[in-house]
Amino acid sequence: MSIPENVQAVLAQVRQAAQEAGRSPEAVTLCAATKTQTDEAIRQAIAAGVTVCGENRVQELTAHLESGAYAGAQVHFIGHLQTNKVKQVVGHVDLIHSVDSERLLRAIDAQAGKLGLCQDILLEVNLAGEQSKGGVPPEALEPLARLAGELPGVRLRGLMAIPPISQNPGDNREYFSKLRQLFVDIKGKILDNQTKIDCLSMGMSGDYADAIAEGATLVRVGTALFGPRPPIRAFS
Ligand SMILES: *Cc1c(COP(=O)(O)O)cnc(C)c1O
Numbered sequence: 686m687s688i689p690e691n692v693q694a695v696l697a698q699v700r701q702a703a704q705e706a707g708r709s710p711e712a713v714t715l716c717a718a719t720k721t722q723t724d725e726a727i728r729q730a731i732a733a734g735v736t737v738c739g740e741n742r743v744q745e746l747t748a749h750l751e752s753g754a755y756a757g758a759q760v761h762f763i764g765h766l767q768t769n770k771v772k773q774v775v776g777h778v779d780l781i782h783s784v785d786s787e788r789l790l791r792a793i794d795a796q797a798g799k800l801g802l803c804q805d806i807l808l809e810v811n812l813a814g815e816q817s818k819g820g821v822p823p824e825a826l827e828p829l830a831r832l833a834g835e836l837p838g839v840r841l842r843g844l845m846a847i848p849p850i851s852q853n854p855g856d857n858r859e860y861f862s863k864l865r866q867l868f869v870d871i872k873g874k875i876l877d878n879q880t881k882i883d884c885l886s887m888g889m890s891g892d893y894a895d896a897i898a899e900g901a902t903l904v905r906v907g908t909a910l911f912g913p914r915p916p917i918r919a920f921s
Contacts (some may be wrong), residue, residue: 691910692717692733699904713869713897716761720745721914724754730910731758739763739905743770750777752866762766763845763886763905765819768792772791776800782845782886782905785819787808790833800888802818807845807886810867813858818847823867827874834875841875843884843902844868850891857892861899868900869910876906 686694694824699705700710717730719739737770739756740746741764749755759779764772766781768789774781775796783789784806796802808829811820817853820828833841844867848860864887888896890909897904908914 688729688911691853691912692730692735693912695736695909696905697778698852698894699897702894707901708897713901714901716763716905718756718763718905719749719888720764720907721913722911724749724752727754728756728909731755735910737761737779737903740778743767743773745776747773750792761903771796775804775817776802779807780842780884782807783809783819784823784833784839785811785830787829790829790839794836794838799915802838803840803861805842807831807843808833808841809845809847810864812846812863813849820846825861826867826871830871831874838895841882843882843886844871845886845903846886848887848892854892855895858895858899859891860896861887861901865900882918887913903908 696715699713699715703713715739716739717735719727719738735758737759739761739861761780761782762774762778763782766783766789771792775793793804809820810826811818811822830841832912833839844864846864848857851857869884884902885900886903887901888904888905893904893906
C-alpha cells in the first residue's frame with residue numbers, strides 16, 4: 686500500500702476506534718512518527734491528511750524544518766531529548782512529548798525565557814519500570830507536574846507514555862488505563878489557570894485502537910503509515 690492509502694486507512698481506523706469508545710472522532714489526533722522518513726514521504730503523508738508530525742531525533746527535525754517538509758502540519762518532538770539540545774527544539778515545535786526530568790524541564794524553561802515564549806510540553810511516564818526507556822516513574826510525576834505548573838516558560842499540556850512492545854492485542858490496555866488515571870489525577874491537582882491539561886499521548890501502530898478506547902487524544906503512528914523502517918542504531 687502507498688503512504689496516502691495507509692494514511693487514509695489509519696485515519697479511518699482512528700475515527701472508528703473513537704466512535705466505538707463513545708468518543709468524538711475529533712477528540713483524537715493522529716501524530717505521524719516520521720523518524721527515518723524522507724522529505725518526500727513526509728510531504729505525501731501531509732497531503733493525504735496528516736496534521737501532526739512527530740520527530741524523534743534533533744538532527745532529522747532540523748533538516749526537515751530547513752527543507753520545509755512539514756509545511757501544512759504541526760510538528761511535535763517525541764524522542765528522548767538531551768538537555769544540551771533544547772536550543773534546537775524549543776520554539777521550533779508545537780509540543781514536546783518527552784519531558785522526563787527536572788533538569789530537562791528547567792532547561793526548556795530557560796531557553797523559552799530567552800526566546801520570550803512559552804513552550805507546550807507533556808511529561809513522559811515510565812509505566813512499566815523499564816530501565817532502557819525514558820520517562821519518570823509514576824511516583825515522581827506529581828512534583829514534576831507541580832514544578833511545570835510554576836515555571837513561566839513551559840505550559841504543561843498532559844502526559845505521554847511508551848509502554849512495552851505488546852506481544853498480543855490487548856496487552857497494553859492496563860498501561861493505557863493506568864496513564865489515563867494518572868492524567869485525571871494530575872488534572873485534578875494542578876490548578877494553574879495558565880494550564881490546559883488536555884493531551885494524553887499514547888498508542889503506536891500495534892495498539893492505537895486500545896489506547897483510544899482508554900482515552901488517548903494523540904496516537905503516535907509510524908510503521909502503519911510508512912511501512913517498516915530500516916534498522917537504525919538507536920531507537921531514539
Ligand atoms: C517510532 C515511534 C512511534 C511509532 O512507532 P510505530 O510502532 O512505528 O508506530 C511512536 N512513538 C515514539 C516515541 C516513537 O519513537
